[in-house]
Amino acid sequence: xxxxxxxxxxxxxxxxxxxxxxxxxxxxxxxxxxxxxxxxxxxxxxxxxxxxxxxxxxxxxxxxxxxxxxxxxxxxxxxxxxxxxxxxxxxxxxxxxxxxxxxxxxxxxxxxxxxxxxxxxxxxxxxxxxxxxxxxxxxxxxxxxxxxxxxxxxxxxxxxxxxxxxxxxxxxxxxxxxxxxxxxxxxxxxxxxxxxxxxxxxxxxxxxxxxxxxxxxxxxxxxxxxxxxxxxxxxxxxxxxxxxxxxxxxxxxxxxxxxxxxxxxxxxxxxxxxxxxxxxxxxxxxxxxxxxxxxxxxxxxxxxxxxxxxxxxxxxxxxxxxxxxxxxxxxxxxxxxxxxxxxxxxxxxxxxxxxxxxxxxxxxxxxxxxxxxxxxxxxxxxxxxxxxxxxxxxxxxxxxxxxxxxxxxxxxxxxxxxxxxxxxxxxxxxxxxxxxxxx
Numbered sequence: 001x002x003x004x005x006x007x008x009x010x011x012x013x014x015x016x017x018x019x020x021x022x023x024x025x026x027x028x029x030x031x032x033x034x035x036x037x038x039x040x041x042x043x044x045x046x047x048x049x050x051x052x053x054x055x056x057x058x059x060x061x062x063x064x065x066x067x068x069x070x071x072x073x074x075x076x077x078x079x080x081x082x083x084x085x086x087x088x089x090x091x092x093x094x095x096x097x098x099x100x101x102x103x104x105x106x107x108x109x110x111x112x113x114x115x116x117x118x119x120x121x122x123x124x125x126x127x128x129x130x131x132x133x134x135x136x137x138x139x140x141x142x143x144x145x146x147x148x149x150x151x152x153x154x155x156x157x158x159x160x161x162x163x164x165x166x167x168x169x170x171x172x173x174x175x176x177x178x179x180x181x182x183x184x185x186x187x188x189x190x191x192x193x194x195x196x197x198x199x200x201x202x203x204x205x206x207x208x209x210x211x212x213x214x215x216x217x218x219x220x221x222x223x224x225x226x227x228x229x230x231x232x233x234x235x236x237x238x239x240x241x242x243x244x245x246x247x248x249x250x251x252x253x254x255x256x257x258x259x260x261x262x263x264x265x266x267x268x269x270x271x272x273x274x275x276x277x278x279x280x281x282x283x284x285x286x287x288x289x290x291x292x293x294x295x296x297x298x299x300x301x302x303x304x305x306x307x308x309x310x311x312x313x314x315x316x317x318x319x320x321x322x323x324x325x326x327x328x329x330x331x332x333x334x335x336x337x338x339x340x341x342x343x344x345x346x347x348x349x350x351x352x353x354x355x356x357x358x359x360x361x362x363x364x365x366x367x368x369x370x371x372x373x374x375x376x377x378x379x380x381x382x383x384x385x386x387x388x389x390x391x392x393x394x395x396x397x398x399x400x401x402x403x404x405x406x407x408x409x410x411x412x413x414x415x416x417x418x419x420x421x422x423x424x425x426x427x428x429x430x431x432x433x434x435x436x437x438x439x
Contacts, residue, residue, distance in 0.1 A: 002246035002284045008037035009078070009285060016071035027059045030074060042216030042247030047085065047254045055081050079281050086277035087253035090234055090261050093119060096205035097166070097177050100236075101195055101226065104183035107238035108210045109135060111264060112180040113142035114272035115208075115236070118262070122175045126151040126165040128158050128198065129182040139180055146269055149174075158182075158194070162202055179204070187222065192229040199230055206233045208261060211252065213243040220251035227256050234261035237275070241265050249280065318414050320378040324370045327363055368396035369406050381407055 012033045016026065031052050038048045058077045098115070100108045109129075116123040125143050127150075129135035136153040143150035149172075151165040162179060169177040181198065184191045199207060209226050211219045223235060235252055240263045252260055260275040370378060372395035377384055384392070384407065393400045 002041075002249075002280075005037055005041040005246050006284050008040070009034065012037070013071035013075055016074055024060060026070070027056060030059070031056055034078070038250070041245040041250065044217040044220050044247070044251035044255055047220075047251050050254065051081055051085060054084075075285055079285055082250075082281035082284060083277045085250055085254055086275075086280055087259050089276055089278070090259035093176075093261070094205040095175050097179065097202055099179050099181065099199060099202060099204040099207045100210055101181050101207060101230065101232075102183055102210035103187070103212075103222065104132070104185050106183060106210045106212045107264060108183060109138050109180050110142065110267075111210050111236055111238060111262075111272070112139060112178050113146060113148065113269055114264060115262070116143075116148050116176070116178055117146060117269050118272050118274075120175045121147065124149050124151060124165065124169050124172070124174045124177045126162065126177060126179050127153060128161055128179050130156045130158055130161075131182050135180070135182070142269070158198065159201065162198065166202070187225050195230050207231055208233065209235045209258070211235055211237055211248065213237050213240045213246075213248045213263075216243075216245060216247040217251050219248040220255040223252055223256045223258065227258060232256070232258050234259050236260075236262045236264065238264035241271075246284065320370050320373065320381055320410060323410055323413065324367065324378075327366050327370075330363055365396065365398055365402060366406055369393075369398060369403055372396040381410060 012030050015033070016030060034055070035048060035052055038051065039045075043051075055074075055077050058081075059074060093115075100112055100115075102108050109127075112125055116125055125139055125148055127136040127139045140150050140153055142148070151161070151168060155161050155164075165177065165179075179198070179202065181195060182191075207230065209223055209232050211223055213219065215222065219237075223232075226232060235256070235258050237249055237252070237260055240249070249260065249263075252258070263273045263275050265271045265273055369392060372392045373384075377388065377392070384403075389400050389403045393403050396403075
């Protein structure tokens with residue numbers, strides 16, 4: 001998300017790099033470029049106007065602080081305004097009844113499962129969509145695949161379903177009960193009447209609008225209509241990974257005055273992030289998001305495998321089994337490209353990177369190479385002579401040079417561990433070793 005906007009804003013800052021003072025002429029030129037960037041990102045026009053007015057007022061005549069360039073000063077001004085535009089960080093979701101609303105196809109059902117995983121295993125999922133034939137069955141499959149409890153499906157009366165579900169939830173003492181409501185292809189009176197009835201009866205602690213980021217500024221218009229008809233406590237933005245523009249995220253809060261609570265950043269059940277305006281603003285301006293990167297590394301890592309790797313390193317050992325843990329962790333985090341996008345300066349230096357090294361298929365090949373080795377070879381790679389390498393290459397569908405590159409990478413990682421004095425120490429979780437793979 002934000003790739004297009006980030007690229008264009010980076011070019012704006014590049015033009016200001018050698019300026020000592022932000023003159024009216026320099027600011028006007030920068031504002032024109034920022035305006036084009038925001039409009040091409042499909043940001044709502046009222047938001048664009050307010051954004052430009054604010055940064056224009058702040059930038060005119062700004063003297064450059066010692067050791068700070070004009071581009072850095074403008075970046076600071078735009079960064080602060082982006083945070084303001086995106087809204088304050090929302091408080092944690094309240095325990096109790098959560099109502100998910102939105103148009104059909106926005107991703108409500110999938111989001112219900114993601115939200116349950118994010119909040120607590122002690123969550124009851126309830127489908128109130130009695131109109132779409134596969135809706136209840138879809139939620140049931142999500143629940144069963146991920147160990148959540150779902151209220152029995154089959155009933156066709158919405159009011160009877162939520163009344164029985166609330167009674168069941170109270171008896172079982174669930175922390176949360178998530179209601180997945182029906183949507184429509186467009187907003188109509190029937191949809192809003194039903195949602196108002198459900199909201200008045202249930203009295204949820206949270207009512208969250210699920211909005212598709214691919215809609216751009218239309219998502220903000222849709223969100224405003226929902227807010228005018230029912231009480232909303234927040235927004236969940238889905239399909240963020242498929243939207244390179246970012247217009248929805250930059251428009252939703254300013255237009256509706258509702259906080260964005262979460263972002264769906266992929267199809268997997270674990271790919272739901274709490275929305276943090278400061279981190280998102282930093283990503284847009286290519287300043288990186290190391291905190292989110294570390295949090296993702298910790299959430300995706302297997303605690304038992306972490307402990308095993310840590311114990312090996314404490315004993316001064318590091319073999320290909322341990323390296324496989326790191327590779328699988330990177331793969332589960334979305335691959336090298338997803339990780340690199342969270343690092344400062346990635347977009348500015350993207351052209352200088354080797355495209356082959358960024359290919360996410362590389363990780364799958366590395367997993368296959370290590371998987372084609374015998375337990376002895378994984379524990380002691382030094383035994384891998386010519387014939388053994390040929391056998392491993394054949395078994396993993398690669399050539400011998402690919403095997404050699406993996407072994408070279410392994411040796412580099414091992415050498416770096418020695419240089420940093422990590423052997424024989426309590427190393428903690430594997431997320432601390434992310435820099436060993438050059439990201």
